Amino acid sequence: MILIKNANIVNGIDKTVQKADILIVDDRIEKIAPAIKIENPKLEIIDASEKYVFPSFTDIHCHLREPGFEYKEDIRSGSLSAVAGGFTTICCMPNTNPPIDNRAMVAYVRYRAKEVSPIEVLPIGAITKGLNGEELSEIGLMREEGIVAISDDGKCVMNANLMRNALLYAKDFSIPVISHCEDTNLSEGGQMNLGFVSTTLGLRGIPREAESVIVARDLLLAKETKAHLHITHVSTKESVELIRRAKEWGVNVTCDTCPHYISLTEEEVIGFNTNAKVNPPLRTKEDVEALIEAIKEGVIDCIATDHAPHHKDEKNVEFNLAPSGTIGFETAFAVLYTYLIKNRGFEISKLVELLSINPRKIINLKPNMIKENQKANLVIIDPNREWEVKEEDIISKSKNSVFLGKKLTSYVEAVIYEGKILKKDGEIKC
Amino acid sequence: MKHLLGLKDLSKEEILKILNLAKDMKLILKSETKKTPHLQGYSVVLLFYENSTRTRTSFELAAKFMGANTTSISVATSSVQKGESLLDTVRTLEALKTDVLIVRHSFSGAPHFIAQNCSFSVINAGDGMNEHPTQALLDMFTIRERLGKLENLKVAIIGDILHSRVARSNIWGLKKFGNEITVYGPQTLLPPFIDKFANVASSLEEAVTNKDVVIDLRIQLERQKRGLISSKYEYYKFFGLNEDIYKFISKDTLIMHPGPVNRGVEISSDIMNLPNCTIEEQVTNGIAVRMAVLYLCTRKEAN
Ligand SMILES: [Zn+2]
Numbered sequence: 001m002i003l004i005k006n007a008n009i010v011n012g013i014d015k016t017v018q019k020a021d022i023l024i025v026d027d028r029i030e031k032i033a034p035a036i037k038i039e040n041p042k043l044e045i046i047d048a049s050e051k052y053v054f055p056s057f058t059d060i061h062c063h064l065r066e067p068g069f070e071y072k073e074d075i076r077s078g079s080l081s082a083v084a085g086g087f088t089t090i091c092c093m094p095n096t097n098p099p100i101d102n103r104a105m106v107a108y109v110r111y112r113a114k115e116v117s118p119i120e121v122l123p124i125g126a127i128t129k130g131l132n133g134e135e136l137s138e139i140g141l142m143r144e145e146g147i148v149a150i151s152d153d154g155k156c157v158m159n160a161n162l163m164r165n166a167l168l169y170a171k172d173f174s175i176p177v178i179s180h181c182e183d184t185n186l187s188e189g190g191q192m193n194l195g196f197v198s199t200t201l202g203l204r205g206i207p208r209e210a211e212s213v214i215v216a217r218d219l220l221l222a223k224e225t226k227a228h229l230h231i232t233h234v235s236t237k238e239s240v241e242l243i244r245r246a247k248e249w250g251v252n253v254t255c256d257t258c259p260h261y262i263s264l265t266e267e268e269v270i271g272f273n274t275n276a277k278v279n280p281p282l283r284t285k286e287d288v289e290a291l292i293e294a295i296k297e298g299v300i301d302c303i304a305t306d307h308a309p310h311h312k313d314e315k316n317v318e319f320n321l322a323p324s325g326t327i328g329f330e331t332a333f334a335v336l337y338t339y340l341i342k343n344r345g346f347e348i349s350k351l352v353e354l355l356s357i358n359p360r361k362i363i364n365l366k367p368n369m370i371k372e373n374q375k376a377n378l379v380i381i382d383p384n385r386e387w388e389v390k391e392e393d394i395i396s397k398s399k400n401s402v403f404l405g406k407k408l409t410s411y412v413e414a415v416i417y418e419g420k421i422l423k424k425d426g427e428i429k430c
Numbered sequence: 431m432k433h434l435l436g437l438k439d440l441s442k443e444e445i446l447k448i449l450n451l452a453k454d455m456k457l458i459l460k461s462e463t464k465k466t467p468h469l470q471g472y473s474v475v476l477l478f479y480e481n482s483t484r485t486r487t488s489f490e491l492a493a494k495f496m497g498a499n500t501t502s503i504s505v506a507t508s509s510v511q512k513g514e515s516l517l518d519t520v521r522t523l524e525a526l527k528t529d530v531l532i533v534r535h536s537f538s539g540a541p542h543f544i545a546q547n548c549s550f551s552v553i554n555a556g557d558g559m560n561e562h563p564t565q566a567l568l569d570m571f572t573i574r575e576r577l578g579k580l581e582n583l584k585v586a587i588i589g590d591i592l593h594s595r596v597a598r599s600n601i602w603g604l605k606k607f608g609n610e611i612t613v614y615g616p617q618t619l620l621p622p623f624i625d626k627f628a629n630v631a632s633s634l635e636e637a638v639t640n641k642d643v644v645i646d647l648r649i650q651l652e653r654q655k656r657g658l659i660s661s662k663y664e665y666y667k668f669f670g671l672n673e674d675i676y677k678f679i680s681k682d683t684l685i686m687h688p689g690p691v692n693r694g695v696e697i698s699s700d701i702m703n704l705p706n707c708t709i710e711e712q713v714t715n716g717i718a719v720r721m722a723v724l725y726l727c728t729r730k731e732a733n
Binding site: 195196199201202203205271272319 | 438515517535537538539540542547557558559560561595598621622623624626627
């Protein structure tokens with residue numbers, strides 16, 4: 001039995017912030033009312049005055065690296081990192097070794113997650129067998145086993161006909177196709193965004209069109225097939241513009257971007273900082289502005305972390321040899337709070353939309369809501385705490401955060417999932 | 431100066447210090463014995479992940495003329511082939527008591543990576559498409575020697591600007607002295623935003639007309655396969671310093687090239703033989719400049 005006192009409850013659906021106490025009994029929210037009084041020796045009281053309470057977050061794009069790359073991260077360590085960031089449902093991408101491209105692999109991940117993860121781990125199945133971009137995987141069987149979407153993330157399905165078939169086929173099983181948009185002929189050999197900084201550093205660049213030409217292609221295919229296309233980690237102004245148009249046309253498309261694309265630019269790479277090597281690459285100020293505008297308008301539906309852990313030894317190499325990716329769970333909320341609420345004056349309820357409501361809609365899950373009789377899935381946020389991202393504080397097995405050394409505002413202080421306290425006073429309890 | 435990684439982050443004063451010292455070093459080069467004891471007892475390692483007989487020999491001679499013990503490791507014989515990481519190589523060099531590492535690498539930033547992970551001095555002998563600082567320094571040395579100044583000059587850089595570390599180092603270095611830089615080359619070989627750093631000429635004639643210096647770059651012929659240029663013949667006709675374009679170049683204009691030259695592709699043999707073409711002098715000056723850099727990187731008091 002948990003009583004959260006004096007909470008500022010942020011409800012994304014009616015965009016209100018309600019001041020009240022929340023009583024949690026077992027796995028449910030029993031009561032929401034001002035000044036709840038309870039006499040019970042087992043009652044745990046959490047004081048949440050000056051704090052926000054949000055429905056817990058869902059991430060539709062992360063990499064847990066198990067099986068195959070457990071030295072980077074595993075289902076447990078990734079889940080704990082997610083908890084630290086306020087996520088209680090996470091969807092892991094299939095680029096493991098072996099990849100999640102068949103029913104047995106989906107079952108394996110689901111089983112392992114039930115065993116070791118305190119939160120909900122939902123696998124995303126591969127679009128193509130072996131992520132090879134050649135043959136469709138057994139999407140229906142994987143759906144039965146619990147996948148929530150399909151994606152060849154990390155790779156682009158370069159064959160347009162196969163992508164078209166994937167969209168059509170996924171319709172039968174009512175799941176979105178998550179597209180990693182990258183024309184690999186255009187991006188080949190590229191190490192960062194093609195532009196001013198790549199010219200000064202002498203690094204081979206990835207033109208922004210490597211992303212937007214595939215965005216355009218996939219939007220046209222989604223228009224024709226009427227399938228649900230979800231474009232992940234959108235990073236350029238042109239991609240946003242294309243998606244905006246497509247939505248106006250009525251294409252069944254949703255999209256996400258990641259915290260680093262709305263906060264950082266290609267300049268992070270200066271000094272050959274391998275933690276700033278991500279795919280798609282960090283872009284320019286103009287792109288950051290376009291993405292933020294698109295979030296404001298609702299063109300960008302949600303935020304995904306693209307949590308991509310890598311071992312320190314893999315990142316401590318020549319820039320060309322470093323793998324792409326940054327971890328993202330633990331900084332996601334604070335980055336969004338800092339860059340959207342604090343710096344841009346967005347409404348606080350926008351974050352519920354981006355992190356709690358819309359990600360779940362996209363993969364057809366019921367929303368987490370802070371309402372009586374709902375499952376008690378919530379996070380408590382201290383909006384005023386300022387902190388610096390430091391390696392030693394990171395929960396993930398990997399420390400490759402592009403935000404290392406950056407100062408952020410707001411902090412995920414407590415996490416409750418199905419009535420269980422997973423994090424409290426900043427400490428992981430699971 | 432502990433490392434020489436590039437000219438982008440070097441001040442005008444630091445560049446002048448190197449060039450002035452190189453002048454003295456050139457006198458030593460002209461002497462009969464060609465020996466100074468400045469690097470006696472120092473261990474200088476040349477680590478070349480890319481072949482370059484010119485640069486390697488130049489550095490090696492520079493170190494030897496100053497009395498250093500030198501070792502040359504080239505990629506064919508190194509343990510890189512066995513999968514050793516650059517970080518492991520750095521650890522080994524550390525254990526071998528290296529004082530100065532001269533490194534050539536095909537990846538931009540590799541010397542910076544080494545410098546962040548070692549205690550010895552690192553001299554960049556060319557990294558990817560990023561910088562080739564000693565080449566630009568020897569170009570600047572040659573320009574100053576020939577023209578008597580290094581300021582307010584009009585300099586054209588012709589050819590593959592996109593992949594050229596020589597072009598980048600020259601742009602960073604020469605711009606610090608208020609020189610006006612113009613570049614020209616096929617559009618496929620011009621990097622984005624180059625117009626923020628230099629004038630972009632709209633024709634080869636325009637690029638070379640009224641210039642004090644024309645720096646012609648080496649073209650890598652494998653660019654042809656990557657679809658960046660079509661043929662040697664076509665390159666020479668439209669982008670090479672051929673007899674037709676020579677009409678537009680003044681007799682006083684210095685014609686420079688970092689070598690080795692693809693004759694009849696970037697430049698005609700006849701032009702190479704002209705007195706205002708400095709290709710051979712650049713080679714000699716290269717040793718003097720590298721001696722100066724080695725000297726400065728090994729002076730503890732200056733670090
Ligand atoms: Zn991706």
